[in-house]
Amino acid sequence: MLSLQRIDKKFDSLQLFNNFNISFEENKISCIFGPSGIGKTTIVNMVSGLVQPDNGRILGTENAKFSYIFQEPRLLEWYSVYENIDFVLKDIMDELSRKNLIDKYLKIVELADYKDYMPKKLSGGMAQRVSIARAFAFPSDILIMDEPFKGLDVKLKKDLMNSFLKIWNKDKRTVLFITHDIDEALELSNSIYILNELPAKVVKKIEITSTDNLNNIKDEMLKLF
Amino acid sequence: MKDSIIQNKIKKTLVIIFWIIIWEIIALLINKEVFLPSPFSTLKTLYNMLFVKEFYISVGSSLLRLLTAYFLSCFLGIAIGYVCGISNFFYQLINPLIIVMRATPVISIIILAIIMFHSNIVPVIVSFLMCFPIMWTNVVEGIRNTDEKLLQMCKIYNIKKWRIIKSVYLYSALPYITSGMISALGIGWKVTAAAEVLSFPDYSIGTHLYDSKIYLETKELFAWTIVVIILSYISERILKKILSKSQNY
Structure with missing residues (x-):
């Protein structure tokens, strides 16, 4: 179990979290859903150690390796697509394993032909796919995805979501996933945490099993906003 | 594309010709070579200088001084700037020194250097003291602006x-380093010439500038000035070409 306990966090004068608690199951895809500015990104940043809470503790992340699909691609402009993924793998595996892994994931995000391209030559969507390939290729224990499919066209998004599920079914890593898109949340997640109000609160947690009627859940979620 | 490049070159040449004509007209109006020599007599003086061996020795010596000071400033500016960009402690330690170096008038540095060092190396020291802060400041700013x-x-x-230092900080600072290198080179030439005028080393462009002033040889003064401008222009072009190749992404 990965849990945040009694978290307080203030940004300037805005009290984002006050005695906030949330627990995510390991080896499951957990979706954090809620309006903008509620602190969804702050939650995952606290989990990954990028942001420190003012008070409270975070359990279950000791020695965990992370990979992160940020809202923006965050690529090194001076390295090619291939080198950008290689950059994060270099410290942990040999050259041949890196090559196989990078080729595999570039194929999945449909960028195999672009591996020698520099990021400046890529469209926004293509750059984001490199960032997705980088995060998938990195052998992490916890994968964080902050609106990973934003700005991608419908077909590609659908394909990537399918690929993601295929990859996930193989390694079943713990995934924390932020989205604004109800359909995306329903399709990918095992559980959905709905956040609202300020300071933020989990107003509802929905477990999704394959037998659920997704339309009913969707209506239920829409009613909350 | 090619046509527009040629057109551009023609335009540039016409602009230069225009300003030479203005120079000629003013020289004609003043009609005193001591105050303002005409373009023609300046070019003639320059042409005659090309056949004297001492010209090459002087230009070579000044070039050597400039390059020594320049490479030293670039090397130390990048190395020390890098450390100061990453470590706040070293930044706080070095910054006061840089502020003093930047605020001190060139002339004070030159006079002090003349008192303390041999005239042949005064221009190197002065030029280094002027270029180093530029390099240092640019490198620190580049490192600190890393995304x-x-x-x-x-x-x-x-x-x-160490991989972050090599692969992220260095590349992020690269545009700042190159712009620092370009401005340091221009300033390096000016300062080297000024320091040479005041310290008159055995062979140097500055010594000739000084002699022309003493003997009221304004034509020579102009000719030597043109030499500095041309050398400065050529070295900047070469530097830009090298830098643009190293930053090709």
Whole structure:
């Protein structure tokens, strides 16, 4: 179990979290859903150690390796697509394993032909796919995805979501996933945490099993906003 | 494309001719070579200088002084700037020195250097003291402007510190380093010439500038000035070409 306990966090004068608690199951895809500015990104940043809470503790992340699909691609402009993924793998595996892994994931995000391209030559969507390939290729224990499919066209998004599920079914890593898109949340997640109000609160947690009627859940979620 | 390049070159040449004509007209109006020599007599003096061996020795000596000071400033500016960009402690330690170096008038540095050092190396020291702060400041700024988001990405993927220094900070600072190198070169030429005028080393462009002033040889003064301008222009062009190749992404 990965849990945040009694978290307080203030940004300037805005009290984002006050005695906030949330627990995510390991080896499951957990979706954090809620309006903008509620602190969804702050939650995952606290989990990954990028942001420190003012008070409270975070359990279950000791020695965990992370990979992160940020809202923006965050690529090194001076390295090619291939080198950008290689950059994060270099410290942990040999050259041949890196090559196989990078080729595999570039194929999945449909960028195999672009591996020698520099990021400046890529469209926004293509750059984001490199960032997705980088995060998938990195052998992490916890994968964080902050609106990973934003700005991608419908077909590609659908394909990537399918690929993601295929990859996930193989390694079943713990995934924390932020989205604004109800359909995306329903399709990918095992559980959905709905956040609202300020300071933020989990107003509802929905477990999704394959037998659920997704339309009913969707209506239920829409009613909350 | 090619046509527009040729057209551009023609335009540039016409502009230069226009200003030479203005110079000629003013020289004609003044009609005193001591105050303002005409373009023709300046070019003639320059042409005659090309056949004297001492011209090449002087230009070579000045060039050597400039390059010594320049490479030293670039090397130390990048090395020390790098450390100060990453470590706040070293920044606080070095910054006061840089502020003093930048605020001190060139003339004070020159006079002090003349008192303390042999005239042949005064221009090197003065030029170094003027170029080093430019390089240092640019490198520090480049390192400090490294995108925080990229550093977060490195933290997430647990990238080793030395690889962040090599692959993220260095490349982020590269545009700042190159612009520092270009401005330091221009300033280096001006300062080297000025320091040579005042310290008159055995062979140098500055010594000739000084002699022309003493003997009221304004034509020579103009000719030597043109030499400095041309050398400065050529070296900047070469530098820009080298830098643009190294930054090809």
